[in-house]
Amino acid sequence: MNILNMSKVNKIETSPKLIEETSEIQDFSVGVNDSQAGSSHVRRVVITCNASAEELTSGKVVNIHNAADVFKPNYSVEDLDEEQQASFKKLDFTKGIVTGIKLKGIYSNCPENITMSLNLYENSPKITNNEGSLFTPQNTDMGMAHMSESDGYVNLVNVLPFERARPNQPCYTPANILNNRFISEYGGYTLEKLWDGIVPFKGEDYFYVESDHVILRVISRNWEMLGINTQEEKKRENKYVKVSKDVVNNVIKQLYEQVICQIPYTSFDTLNAKFETNEVDDGDYKVTAELLVEYKYPTMAAEN
Secondary structure (H helix, E strand, C coil), rough: CCCCCCCCCCCCCCCCCCCCCCHHHCCCCCCCCCCCCCCEEEEEEEEEEEHHHHHHHHCCEEEEECCCHCCCCCCCCHHCHHHHHHHHHHCCEHHHHHHHHEEEHHHHHCCEEEEEEEEEEEECCCCECCCCCCCEEEEECCCCEEEEEEEEEEEEEEECCCCCCCEEEEEECCCCCCCCCHHHHHHCCHHHHHCCCCCEEECCCCCCCCCCCCHHHHHHHHHHHCCCCCCCCCCCCCCCCCCCCHHHHHHHHHHHCCCHHCCCCEEEEEEEEECCCCCCCEEEEEEEEEEEEEHHHHHCCCCC
């Protein structure tokens, strides 16, 4: 049973489910309002791979140089109004959520198919690509297998032999991204940060939790299920609320696994492309791809 938006519960479960996985995840609004700065951005990026046959068969990784600067907003903060400047202070420009990728142009002098992929996210969010996941054959320890991801890289384009053009080909349109409320409320947290402000006591079955901690908001919405009304709890040291260890562990576990790990952040400063083929004759090869990348910076309530 879900907790975050629950009103009444008739049965208390030992390990209740906290996150709404249906209606909460259907809303594709992932960033700040369109009237605010930093809502939607578009960049065209040219990636060139010069590689030997051996490098292509093992997978040649190409770093997108200065990617963190490339994907930053390209206008002066001083030129924005006060509302827009305030929204900028909530944004982390080192990462974003990619909402679309199109292939604008391609060139290859290779006589074999080459798969181009990007390390779009470090975690494993449950993302569906509306353009279809690209499965390409790859050599593995178990033989030849068709795969859509490898070592954190998501397949985007199958470059045909001696291909010269393929303009405006959509290759990535993500669906079922967590909605804006979850990202705004929990997007600034890591697992370590969730434990900040929680004080353990050796040998005791409870924690002291800071009264403004994010998990208390979850608990207060679900007090009937958990049997804890944080609004009526007496504050210890005028700062902490006493909460059962089991409740704290369960809330943090589910927030991390079902929300934080499902936010498909792309780290721009480590964004790389990989070019790979199964076999090709000895020689030196060149592949150039121009991509149009659409992305958003979500507003994050918690500072990083």
